[in-house]
Amino acid sequence: MVDTTIGAAGVIQPAEVKDVELYHPKSWVTKYVFCQDAKVIAIQYAITALGIGLVALVLSWLIRLQLAFPSSFSAIGPTDYLQFITMHGMIMVIYLLTALFLGGFGNYLIPLMVGARDMVFPYVNMLSYWVYLLAVLVLVASFFMPGGPTGAGWTLYPPQAILSGTPGQDWGIILMLASLILFIIGFTMGGLNYVVTVLQARTRGMTMMRLPLTVWGIFMATVLALLAFPALFVGCVMMLFDRILGTSFFMPAIVEMGQHLKYGGGSPLLFQHLFWFFGHPEVYIVALPAFGIVSDLISTHARKNIFGYRMMVWAIIVIGALSFLVWAHHMYVSGMNPYFGFYFATTTLVIAIPTAIKVYNWVLTLWRGDIHLTVPMLFALSFIVTFVNGGLTGLFLGNPVVDVPLSDTMFVVAHFHMVMGMAPIFVIFGAIYHWYPKVTGRMMNEALGQFHFWVSFLGAYAIYFPMHYLGLLGVPRRYFEMGDMAFIPQSATTLNIFITMAALTVGFAQMVFLFNLIWSLFWGKPAGSNPWRATTLEWQTPETPPGHGNWGKELPVVYRWAYDYSVPGAKEDFVPQNQPPTPRAA
């Protein structure tokens, strides 16, 4: 971490990295393995995140199979089930979405979009990836330890997280906490890079208000992450102390299975506060990059400037700031002082306003556009649908009285999968179809892409929309089976089977996507340097894929904002940011 204070980066003048200071790979190993080029690091992040994400996807099938056919799988017991959901949730949120948006897209796009040669601290950036990889390996290791991975739920609430009633008490929880601590350290290294690169390495003419919203989104998300992850870090360290050294930070006096434990006096609610102080901003750490990217996708593929750019930027800033003031809306029924509910309900619903403005602006960007229904555009549309849906159910849960019956039911599961599961994942897919040609020089297959899109979108909607109604009925989450509860009608099982079928279908579509990723690498249509005819800088590189140092001899100079699409009187329907204005006839 401290390396940021020194190192090769030295003095980097704003807007340029001198060629001498640029790191040059000397061998195959430093070019592809221990590489300091942000573009390679981005790909390493992306592949690792997608790889571990695949594990989470497979776990979701097992979860769904168990829920649909509760008595058919003797191999899945109650403890296995808890381990599955815990690992599934944690991997998806942290190791896939956070890592992919910030480590993957952040690394690839920030330097290119702001017109820099690389991140400002390339060595630290490289370390960031390797620490992340280590975190993933530690996480994977917990699957193979005696007792298996932890089954404490991704929220890891103590006391149960470290007691023997919960699976993975021996090793699983320790490795989980250790892995999170590593992840945070690794992320902080990367995060410093993303923030400082945006602050200090923008090229000439690239003011903050000319940045594409993608950069704004990733930038703000990184700031949130840098300030929110410490809360998780503190929680993890203190819980490790409780588990290994027998302290009582979070552990009150406990009688577990008739045994008096040696703990006493600790506060489980303290952990919950720490966790959600991180956990709520985490939602926006995932959402803000998605907001930014989807704005650019919509604008590019509708050939129209993003509507209300300034409002979009302000909204990102306001949402970022407010997201630190709402954490306890996850704790309305946690037993905290119930009067906090008034405050947190208000801040939570207030945050809905800037969020809604963003939605309006996306939709209004479509208005009188020239909409090309490419695969990235389709995914952007599916983002709007799922995000609006999930955002609106957020208004249910943000209202404490409505949250009372719905919290910890399938309604919550459906809500957060819509809003922070499906919506960001669809943006990731859209973004991959969109930038793949820049990264590889080839287009992804369109037909396979369309297939992938329709199955994923309709399938995901079929999974989660009906699931809300199970929650309304009162079906709790994290339940291995519903048993013979009198209030649950037989038809709920039918619905569960339907949802599982949809989930398996969606899962299958992801295999098609993976196939497309690999197939197009070799046989995709050559893309040229700017296949979408986009304005932002990454499409204006001299080489595709961009070479080392991104820009050849001279850095680009920026003359305009990122959204000059369909400018009246212009020759083409897009004007790149680095295109000098034609001198006006005097």
Next chain:
Amino acid sequence: MTTAIILVLVALGSVLFHILSPWWWTPIASNWGYIDHTINLTFWITGFVFTAIILFTAYCVFRFRHQPGRQAIYNPENKRLEWWLTIGTAVGVGALLAPGLFVWDQFVTVPKGASEVEVIAQQWQWNFRLPGEDGRLGASDTRNVSSSNPLGLNPNDPNGRDDVVIEGDALHLPLGKPVKLLLRSIDVVHSFYVPEFRAKMDLVPGVVTYVWFTPTRTGTFETLCTELCGAAHYNMRAKVVVEEASEYQAWVRKQKTFAQLSARTRQAKGTQ
């Protein structure tokens, strides 16, 4: 074209599903009808916004799809429109929040005269305790828990001797009388939830939390644990029976007090 149609179908299908869904909340059995009303109100407002946005999107996708010769307009912003949308949203949000806070205030304010019942959770069982004839619950502490005193009552507190202890069995409640549940756990965090009552609250070891409601319908309901508490979380259930006052009294008389229970275990130990 197809895309626009499918978007319309998604919006209309959602509304249709909502109307036709056989999966809906359970018939209410407590005074928290207000909660249901608030949910209904929220459904109306959000449902309207959802359909409006998706249908508008669908219209744009249809109307402004790429065709030869089409050019998008150049329209960076429209201050007036944005302000109106902001104000409209703020009004909608206010319409959700105000009744919500109003009901929340009732939810957290226990009426005078509510009878107290203690709920004690442990992995993976529900226990209950009623104040005895003196109408007061005796002091308790997790540190007092033992096999003969599973709820951790303070044996030296005279208020506790006549407390009725129900271990791992159904809880009975009288119809129409407000109850305040005092919630306590001796091991991990659990959560008390009866879908028909709508009320829910976590039980946190080390502190006592509360929730209140008035049962308004007789019948047998199910208590679920809704906070992950370990391997058998899914199986942590108990029955709650709401009945007329007379039946309730009869039931209470049949239950054992703390004093009786500890005398019995002492005897049992003595004979061994």
Next chain:
Amino acid sequence: MSITLLLLAVIGAIAAWWLSQQRLMSKPWLEVGAIDDVRGTGASPVPAATVGLGVFLAVVVTLFALLISAYFMRMQTADWAQMPAPKLLWFNTGLLILSSVALQYAQVAARRGRMEDVAGGLVAGGLLALAFMAGQLLAWQQLNAEGYFLATNPANAFFYLLTGLHGLHLLGGLVALALTADKVWRGLEPGQVRLSVRLCAIYWHFLLALWIVLFTLLTPWVGDFATICRQLLT
């Protein structure tokens, strides 16, 4: 959490000040620059590494603010028993102050281009910091010998946790310091080491200030104060 929110508000205020310089109200679509009036970027003239250190310090501030918030929340339970702070801590504090002074000296020397003094300052600062860490370990040992174990009381646990984390941050600083010293030994020009030395000095002053805050909080009077508050409240 109020302490955390307060410090975040300070960080937020800095961010707001910075944002206010970025012409957020401008209408970028109206500002197509002609070749010669391309503006700067609005980036600060400070070197990137300094900005990086600043951001990193904001992260560390948040980390410790959260720990301190947790400390105060946990303090309110009845089982809290403040432990005495070993006298040795005063001595250690002195060492850390001297260490900071040495680095400040090195920084001034670097600015004036006196490379021997830079080397001297860095070495002295490093050794003093090492001595501080040894002193902290000794303090731990003394406490252990007197029976104030980590797990006996939450007050003890927080003491070990906070001092330990502070020590780890110092350890990280020592790595940076060693790399800087290495540059000096390899005979780099003053211009090439000035920034590194400066950043080390800033980091050292920061850790000193942090330590003084922690030391104040960990001494018994805070615990007494909390007890009094609790009594007043109940």
